[in-house]
Amino acid sequence: MTRPLARVLIDALADHGAHEVFGIPGDFALPFFRHLERAADRLPLYTLAHEPGVGFAADAAARWHAGLGVACVTYGAGALNMVNPIAGAFSEKSPVVVISGAPGVNESARGLLLHHQAKTLDSQLRVYREITCDQAVLDDPQRAPAEIARVLRSCREQSRPVYIEIPRDQVDVPCAPVDPLPPTPVEAAAVDACADEVLARLDRADRPVLLVGVEVRRFGLEARVADLATRLGIPVATTFMGRGLLAESAAPLVGTYMGLAGRPEVRTVVEESDGLLMLGVLMSDTNFGVSGERVDPRATMLAADRSVRVGFHVYPGVPLADLIDALLARAPGPGAGRAAPVLPAQPDPPRGLIADDAPVHPRDIAAGVNDLFAETGPMPVAADMGDCLFTAMDMVQTPLVAPGYYATMGFGVPAGMGVAAASGRRPLILVGDGAFQMTGWELATCARHGWAPIVVVFNNASWEMLRTFQPEGRYNDLDVLPFARLAAGLGGRGYSVSTRAELAAALREARADTSRFQLLDVAIARGEISDTLARFVAAIKQANRPLGTR
Numbered sequence: 001m002t003r004p005l006a007r008v009l010i011d012a013l014a015d016h017g018a019h020e021v022f023g024i025p026g027d028f029a030l031p032f033f034r035h036l037e038r039a040a041d042r043l044p045l046y047t048l049a050h051e052p053g054v055g056f057a058a059d060a061a062a063r064w065h066a067g068l069g070v071a072c073v074t075y076g077a078g079a080l081n082m083v084n085p086i087a088g089a090f091s092e093k094s095p096v097v098v099i100s101g102a103p104g105v106n107e108s109a110r111g112l113l114l115h116h117q118a119k120t121l122d123s124q125l126r127v128y129r130e131i132t133c134d135q136a137v138l139d140d141p142q143r144a145p146a147e148i149a150r151v152l153r154s155c156r157e158q159s160r161p162v163y164i165e166i167p168r169d170q171v172d173v174p175c176a177p178v179d180p181l182p183p184t185p186v187e188a189a190a191v192d193a194c195a196d197e198v199l200a201r202l203d204r205a206d207r208p209v210l211l212v213g214v215e216v217r218r219f220g221l222e223a224r225v226a227d228l229a230t231r232l233g234i235p236v237a238t239t240f241m242g243r244g245l246l247a248e249s250a251a252p253l254v255g256t257y258m259g260l261a262g263r264p265e266v267r268t269v270v271e272e273s274d275g276l277l278m279l280g281v282l283m284s285d286t287n288f289g290v291s292g293e294r295v296d297p298r299a300t301m302l303a304a305d306r307s308v309r310v311g312f313h314v315y316p317g318v319p320l321a322d323l324i325d326a327l328l329a330r331a332p333g334p335g336a337g338r339a340a341p342v343l344p345a346q347p348d349p350p351r352g353l354i355a356d357d358a359p360v361h362p363r364d365i366a367a368g369v370n371d372l373f374a375e376t377g378p379m380p381v382a383a384d385m386g387d388c389l390f391t392a393m394d395m396v397q398t399p400l401v402a403p404g405y406y407a408t409m410g411f412g413v414p415a416g417m418g419v420a421a422a423s424g425r426r427p428l429i430l431v432g433d434g435a436f437q438m439t440g441w442e443l444a445t446c447a448r449h450g451w452a453p454i455v456v457v458f459n460n461a462s463w464e465m466l467r468t469f470q471p472e473g474r475y476n477d478l479d480v481l482p483f484a485r486l487a488a489g490l491g492g493r494g495y496s497v498s499t500r501a502e503l504a505a506a507l508r509e510a511r512a513d514t515s516r517f518q519l520l521d522v523a524i525a526r527g528e529i530s531d532t533l534a535r536f537v538a539a540i541k542q543a544n545r546p547l548g549t550r
């Protein structure tokens with residue numbers, strides 16, 4: 001039974017786990033948007049103000065669902081405007097499906113350059129080949145179902161973005177439905193051999209440790225990893241990108257590993273391990289740059305990107321889920337394994353914001369939010385790049401989306417809106433004044449979608465994180481913008497906050513007012529940064545100093 005190609009694609013997205021679509025149309029995409037509107041019962045459509053916002057919102061929704069996020073844009077001006085968010089999703093393993101309208105198959109035959117065209121008609125496809133793990137151009141309805149099935153399987157199995165281009169004259173052509181592909185076959189013997197060796201190494205180790213990263217979340221493996229750690233009786237740490245993982249489990253969690261920028265006791269557990277199993281970890285500078293050479297590769301095993309490195313040899317084609325299931329099948333039953341490890345005490349997150357007339361320091365925001373969550377229940381958090389992200393490290397563990405590796409600014413506000421759409425919950429958004437100037441305006445679309453996030457702007461009139469790296473120079477100075485006043489114009493409610501007492505009051509009032517987005521414009525003096533950022537920058541500087549001078 002054939003249906004219009006556009007409808008076949010929309011049904012396939014929903015069948016592969018998509019829940020909503022974020023998008024901005026254009027003439028090359030209008031025919032597809034007509035079908036999106038008709039299919040709103042299956043996949044609600046949320047239009048935003050700017051394509052970077054669309055990309056970040058779809059990315060955050062994908063992270064929330066641990067499933068497909070969808071970003072739909074027009075050709076050229078739209079899709080090329082979304083390259084940065086999709087590059088971030090690629091780097092941080094977020095399964096976003098990019099759908100771009102495009103000129104009709106024969107439109108270029110007239111020999112005219114087409115509006116929105118870059119160098120050549122396939123320049124956009126080539127650009128997206130660099131930031132996606134699979135691509136398809138739906139210019140033949142016969143091949144389209146198989147192309148869609150392959151690309152959507154790649155998106156799920158690799159947990160990375162994919163690109164689908166749909167020429168506007170193909171949208172309504174009759175097309176057969178998409179049959180989802182079975183999982184890519186895995187060599188069972190390779191999984192068994194790998195699990196045997198990994199377990200033998202852990203058994204031989206005196207200080208075995210698990211380090212868990214972003215893939216554990218992306219593939220929904222948290223409960224299984226918690227069970228594995230408990231049954232093996234091995235301490236677990238999360239990476240910077242994996243922060244929040246296992247927080248609600250009974251697993252022997254020591255905390256977030258951030259090398260020299262993190263808690264020394266966590267650093268000792270990880271760096272002195274003689275059997276470190278890293279599950280779904282990104283080997284990135286933000287995860288390891290502040291320690292790098294302190295983790296001995298001979299003593300480590302890394303399961304990521306559908307392969308497992310053990311010391312200096314690799315087992316290819318072993319997906320993380322298969323390895324974890326094989327380890328669980330071999331692990332001693334509950335209580336039969338090693339005795340539960342003695343864990344270093346975990347300091348409690350800061351609480352008890354003092355409501356006085358003192359100016360606000362980033363740590364006060366952490367304490368204020370922790371108080372608020374204790375009183376009114378936790379909220380999902382979206383953080384941008386800047387000191388707001390490092391301050392979030394001092395907040396109670398709650399679901400967090402943040403650009404912890406690709407580290408692009410502009411993620412925070414639209415990502416928070418993506419979380420609101422995906423979760424149906426009210427998010428807390430943490431963003432610097434610099435990043436807010438990039439994508440904060442997306443808040444203007446909250447009213448039409450019924451979202452009411454609480455937004456905390458760290459207003460230090462500065463690109464402060466950069467100033468911390470390089471204090472001299474005036475290029476990191478920003479103007480003091482009246483964000484609280486601007487909020488009203490964007491359909492929200494604003495609070496000017498310059499003392500701790502005002503912070504405490506504004507957080508409570510904002511939490512109580514769910515009628516529209518709430519924006520706290522928190523004045524912070526330049527040079528006032530979180531302890532975590534100070535340690536992070538100091539560690540990076542030390543790591544970058546020439547070997548002899550460290």
Ligand code: S1T
Pocket residue numbers: 385386387388407408409410431432433434435436458460462463464465466
């Ligand atoms: N442009 C984009 C899109 N992303 C970036 N990460 C940067 C530039 C570089 C950059 C940082 S941190 C930072 C910039 C400009 C300053 C952020 O300023 P703000 O949002 O006000 O936060 P805070 O004042 O707390 O630092 C990273 C290192 O690359």
Ligand code: MG
Pocket residue numbers: 386432433434458459460461462463464
């Ligand atoms: Mg700033």
